[in-house]
Amino acid sequence: MSTPRPGALTPTVGAPLSRRALIGGGLAAAAVLAAPRPAWAAELRVALDRPSLAVGDLVALRVQLIDGRPRGVPDVPVGDGLSARFRGQSQETVMVNFQTTRIITYTYGLSATAEGTWTIGPIEVEVDGRMLRAEALTVTVTGAPAGEEARAAVRASLSDASPFVGELLHYSLVFEHEGEAYNPRWTPPELRGFSQLSGTDPEQTEAQLVRDGKQRTITEIRLPLVASAPGTQNIDPAVLTADMPVSADARTGRRAVDLFGRERTRTETFATKKLQATVRPLPEPRPAAFSGLVGSFALEASQLPVSVELGGTLTWELRLMGRGSLVGFRLPAAPAEGNFRVYDDAPAVRTRWERGGLESEALFRRALVPEAAGGLTVPGVELVVFDPELEQYVTLKAEGQAITVTPGADGGEVQRFGAPPAAGGGVVDALGDDILPAPAAASLGDRSLAGALPLLVGLPALPLLGLVGVELRRLIGRRGPPRAVDPLARLAALPADPAARLAAIEQLFREVCAARLGVAAPALDRAQVSTLGPEAAALYAALEAARYGGAAAALPALEADLKTWITARKAGGAA
Amino acid sequence: MSRRAFALALLLVGAPAAARPGVADLGGAQGIYEEGQAAALAGDQAGAAALYVRALAFAGGEHPALYHALGNALYREGEAGAALCAYARGQRLAPRDGDLAANRARVAREAQDKLDPPETTVSALFWLSFLSALEVAAAASLLATAGLGGLLWARARARPVGLAGPSALVLAAMLAASVWVAENRAGTTVVIAPEVTARSARGPDGVELFRLHAGAELLVADAAEDAVLLQLPDGRKGWVPAAATCSTTPGAPFPPR
Incomplete structure (x- = not known):
């Protein structure tokens, strides 16, 4: 059988297709199906659910683009008595006779707002540099139903x-x-x-x-x-x-x-x-100090105390309120000069509905830290806003306040960061402001979580391993055979009661014999014991005699004989 | 625990740490960082920034000092958005670093878009606002070690277990869970392009929704290979090209210089 060339579309009717031919054919078919149709084949269609509407009706208007992709959502111009609003788009691909067709459907909500005859479109869409056009539709809008x-x-x-x-x-x-x-x-x-x-x-x-x-x-x-x-x-x-x-x-009046x-x-x-x-744009020229606020605002400031100890802090509250948006607004920075430092809090801004309109209010807290004893004038705040009611720029002012900074009980000392005080004890004048420098001599080390993960997981793994070990050891110890006790030690710790003592001696003898013979202790009989020697056979007989003939008298001799026999066996075993 | 068992456990713990890839390159990060500092001192801020970005790729590069220096170099180069991104990453690694916070606040103030900073922490996990993920994970690891050690001692000595060990383990589990939350929370991203238009869909077909400028920091609602969906504080969302943004998550690739 001849092998078809890779990718060749050779029909092999009646013969099994080779794997390569199948793959090649499949790829070629996929290429044909996936090949985009030329732009000239694109088409634009417009469809409306109903050709006539009543005022207040809302219907769907569909713009379908077939085999094309526009740049953005098509714009749908409508007459004054209509309103079209884009709702969404969908896409489907249809295959007929191995020919794929891609249809993008843009759906608009079309509302009828006034009586009359109105047009929709024409709609124009640019696809691959070519302008597609759908002709205008005419829609008749009648009045709302009576009543x-x-x-x-x-x-x-x-x-x-x-x-x-x-x-x-x-x-x-x-x-x-x-x-x-x-x-x-x-x-x-x-x-x-x-x-x-x-x-x-x-x-x-x-x-x-x-x-x-x-x-x-x-x-x-x-x-x-x-x-x-x-x-x-x-x-x-x-x-x-x-x-x-x-x-x-209408006839019966019933609901x-x-x-x-x-x-x-x-x-x-x-x-x-x-x-x-x-x-309307804001009037030009805008003042240089324009804050960007547009609205009718008022600025209020709290009264500062007349004196403060050096090292203490003053909090100045400024409240800006009125009709306008204050979202994102920050107070202008305080002037750098002066024997005090200023820290502004993030303002608390809220906007609420009041008297049929929106009222905004922002509370700014400015912390002031005096740096030298004596008189101190806290500079006022000026805000230039545009008032749309007056249609002009307005300056809002919070007047500055004078306070006295006293040295305080311990002389008052303000901790400064940055440059240390100059030799004369004065404060260095600030020339500018900049970002803070990076550490000059940093020793880099991995501070990422991923880098430290082995150590973080490994550390608790140590006691965990120990815990597992302890538990395993305990478990194994519980399941294993009981540790063998030295027969001589058991012989030395016999119970006092003669009957119990005899039973313990017999049990010990049987266990020792069973261990020697490799059989179960209860299954021992005279014949098996006698294979261990005449001493063992004699002991067996003496134990039987003691069991049936009175234990008390024979016990000391039995114990002595058993001890001798065990000792001899141990010595023999060791040898 | 016998000495042999302890040595084996130590080996098991130490082996993966020692075999961590890139540990040998730690000197590389340090060396490049110092080269970058020398370039910055000589006034070559662009060169310094490029070196710092290179150092990030080495083990040990994920360091707040490196991000601080990178932010400063970028700021002096006029790239406020990228600088803000570097400071934000540094702060994730060192939340209590006042200098980083001050620089970040300063650059954010200068941004054109006045946006409230996105809220990424869960208020119940308050410790994440002043502890880095590594610090919380270290605390969880120590607590777990102490708890398991207590249990081991009690079991080995056949003493009652008590409440201290299990309590430490519960606390460790809670801290570890908070680290997981911190690592998997919705991240923020900073716009680094001078101006970018957010659209309703990826690519040029989307309707233009709003415009953002360098330095705007926003929540990331979704991300694709070439675009990210950003969310404004008022809830509006829009796609912008990924190349115009920089993720504030340390470890994410920093935009190349």
């Missing part, structure tokens, strides 16, 4: 439609409905040009009022934001979905209930209108 608009509605607003960059504001979503609304859930819009304030949760309030004789519930969700990018910012509609009770029967008597509900979607905000 629905009056029963429930959502509206959105910004607390300030023209904030300055850095200004704190909030996005508000109001859901007003008549009767019950179950399980309301909302999807915040994409807030381009704004960032959510970190560390502060959205606030939700609920109120009830009676309008036209009907009780209505108003739920408001407020999301704290910081304006971050200047320019005109468009905010897409927010979408709220809730399970609303089905309207009562619609299910088989179990529960109120029947229908999932409804409500969308707000689009919002537009103009984020």
Whole structure:
């Protein structure tokens, strides 16, 4: 049989395929299947669940890219009465007639927000340098079903439609409905040009009022934001979905209930209108000392004591509060000059909802350590902030305070690190500030956990090994045969009672004989014992006689004979 | 325990420590470190940083002094992000080193992104804030040795075991568990590129989410070969190229110079 060349696609119909041919064929087939289709074969499709919508409807819009990979998510332009929000993407590969097709599906949530005829698209996507285009779709949006608009509605607003960059504001979503609304859930819009304030949760309030004789519930969700990018910012509609009770029967006036008597509900979607905000840049020129804070703030400082002992510490508390974000703000460093040292604590910042808006408060603690006795003026603090209400830069001041530093009971001594006091006893003036140097003569050694692991594990292993040894020894000792006791020693420690004494002598004799003969002691008989010699046979007979003829009198002679025999046997064995 | 058994146990313990790879290179790390110091003194900070990074590869390189010197050289070279990373690694090895802490705080203050430092320790394991993993492991090892030694003595002398030995073993187990937590906790990483954009997915297809600058230290939520998923203090996450970051875990490869 001829061997096919490696990788050659030679069909061998009716004959078993060689292994090499199988591998080669498989690789070639895989190469054909995995080969990307050329870019010109890519295709873009758009599909909508329904061609006509009612205000408040939310449907899925699918953009499918076949055999292509775009750069980023395709942008879907929609008319003013619609809102499209990207929800996610999926990918599938389909194989038909050994031809693979890769389909990437981008799904958008399309909300109808206003009546009219609106267009979706055209959508354009660049794939491998070539522009693919899907033609525009037309969608007709009709008014909300009769009565629905009056029963429930959502509206959105910004607390300030023209904030300055850095200004704190909030996005508000109001859901007003008549009767019950179950399980309301909302999807915040994409807030381009704004960032959510970190560390502060959205606030939700609920109120009830009676309008036209009907009780209505108003739920408001407020999301704290910081304006971050200047320019005109468009905010897409927010979408709220809730399970609303089905309207009562118009003819009978009865509530619609299910088989179990529960109120029947229908999932409804409500969308707000689009919002537009103009984020204004901060006015130029900015003051050189501008702190970066934007808001209406006030600065308060605690009163320092009039005097302090040298070596003591003063804590100066400064409280900055107002409408604005204080996240990440630190006090400007205190001036380096002066006979004192300054240490700033990490500030405690909190932002909370107050009087319908957000109030921030930061508490700064500045520790002051005087370094010389005499008069000391603690320098004040000046903060330049931009006040968006006044639309100008404002300087907040905490006035400096004068205190007296007394020498103290023991003369007062402040421990200094760094340079020692100069020869004259004065303090060296600081010229600058820098990072602290590395140790000049460090002796390197492995400080990593992995490096020390053998020693760390090995150290407790020592007593553990010992413990295991002790336990093993004990275990082996318990299981092993009992240690043989010297027969002469046993003979010397016989019980006093004659019967017991005779039994012990007989047992000892039997054990010694059994050990000699290699048999079990209870199985010994006269014939076996007599093989050990006439002395052993005589002892056997004497023991039997003593057992049946009275032990007390014969015992001393028996003991003496047995001792003699054992001693002789031992001597014979040793020899 | 007989002398022979003790000698055998000592051999068993000592053998793996002596056979640890790289111990012979300890002099290499020391020598390169000293070369680096000489280069730094001569004003060649880039050369010094390269030497320090080289020394890290040798046994004994995982040393706070080396990370301190590396951070200083990088800081003087204007690489604040990489310097912060070196200081952070040094602090993991020597949490009570005030100079390292001061340098790290100073460089963090100068970073463009004002982010709260990520919280990586579990408050219940408070000792991890002032003890390094090695120190805690050493304490656990000594306690385990003492506990097992007590048990051995009691068993060998047929004395009652008492509470001290088992208590020491429980404490040792707790400390060892805390070391495991410390070593396996979510690490932080420092942005070393001047500016990097975090995206919603790896690669250029992801939507741009936010921008980070050198010196920003963040929690690592996930990591792949070429990218890391960083988490901001407010919970937002984004992928950035791994080459733009430096892990603060000692032992991880330091970005090459």
